Amino acid sequence: GLRALLWDVDGTLAETERDGHLVAFNLAFAALGLPWRWDEARYAGLLRVTGGRERLLRDMADRADAPADPAGREALARELHRIKNLRYAEQVDAGLVQPRPGVLRLIAEARAAGARQAIVTTTSRANVDALLARMLGPDWRDTFTACVCGEDVERKKPDPQAHRLALAQLGLGADPRHEALALEDSEVGLQAADAAGLAVLLTPSVFFPATPDSRARAWACCADLAQGGAMFSGAVSWA
Numbered sequence: 001g002l003r004a005l006l007w008d009v010d011g012t013l014a015e016t017e018r019d020g021h022l023v024a025f026n027l028a029f030a031a032l033g034l035p036w037r038w039d040e041a042r043y044a045g046l047l048r049v050t051g052g053r054e055r056l057l058r059d060m061a062d063r064a065d066a067p068a069d070p071a072g073r074e075a076l077a078r079e080l081h082r083i084k085n086l087r088y089a090e091q092v093d094a095g096l097v098q099p100r101p102g103v104l105r106l107i108a109e110a111r112a113a114g115a116r117q118a119i120v121t122t123t124s125r126a127n128v129d130a131l132l133a134r135m136l137g138p139d140w141r142d143t144f145t146a147c148v149c150g151e152d153v154e155r156k157k158p159d160p161q162a163h164r165l166a167l168a169q170l171g172l173g174a175d176p177r178h179e180a181l182a183l184e185d186s187e188v189g190l191q192a193a194d195a196a197g198l199a200v201l202l203t204p205s206v207f208f209p210a211t212p213d214s215r216a217r218a219w220a221c222c223a224d225l226a227q228g229g230a231m232f233s234g235a236v237s238w239a
């Protein structure tokens with residue numbers, strides 16, 4: 001039976017990219033008096049780069065008005081990222097980033113069944129703190145045996161390092177496919193979890209429509225966890 005759930009954060013728990021990060025990046029550009037703005041089409045492409053700071057650097061590489069020297073770009077990316085994360089927390093605290101359908105129910109169901117749960121994300125810890133406190137309340141950490149964030153790994157997703165670390169902290173062995181399930185919304189997340197030997201329940205978010213290839217590699221793919229819930233209860237039993 002199923003003993004553990006490994007939860008991605010961005011796009012899986014909520015539409016954080018559309019409702020939180022993208023808005024906050026644009027607020028950060030404005031705060032520093034920069035004319036740069038990302039629209040959803042531009043952001044969809046940039047999301048192939050994981051890590052907010054890395055994403056900013058990628059975007060600057062294409063801009064004639066970005067600092068010319070690498071050190072200047074690096075410093076600007078750091079400052080923009082710092083401001084972006086502050087604005088992100090404000091968006092979350094204001095209730096603008098809501099849980100996706102079925103998420104709260106599945107977390108509660110797993111908890112009631114005694115399954116272990118982990119957060120496995122390569123976003124910043126501060127962003128995870130803000131979102132989970134808002135979604136589950138101040139004691140949210142009690143629900144999760146492990147909480148792996150961007151600061152904990154050298155290589156972000158699609159590298160499997162974050163999932164491997166979480167599996168070790170959950171006390172799960174070399175063949176987690178039969179006892180654990182990863183919940184992811186994106187190709188990058190699917191790739192990371194798959195490389196760590198995990199089965200993946202894919203719930204595509206707005207920026208990552210499922211492809212025939214991602215459907216084939218996922219254990220299952222559903223529009224959201226409210227729809228997945230029925231299938232879920234039939235297909236797996238909690239250990």
Ligand code: XBP
Pocket residue numbers: 008009010017021049050051052053081120121122123124125127150157189
């Ligand atoms: C999501 C990311 C993050 C977020 C922004 O990673 O790629 O970079 O877009 O958060 P995951 P930061 O799928 O592992 O949750 O600015 O904190 O990086």
Ligand code: MG
Pocket residue numbers: 008009010011012184185186189
């Ligand atoms: Mg994600």
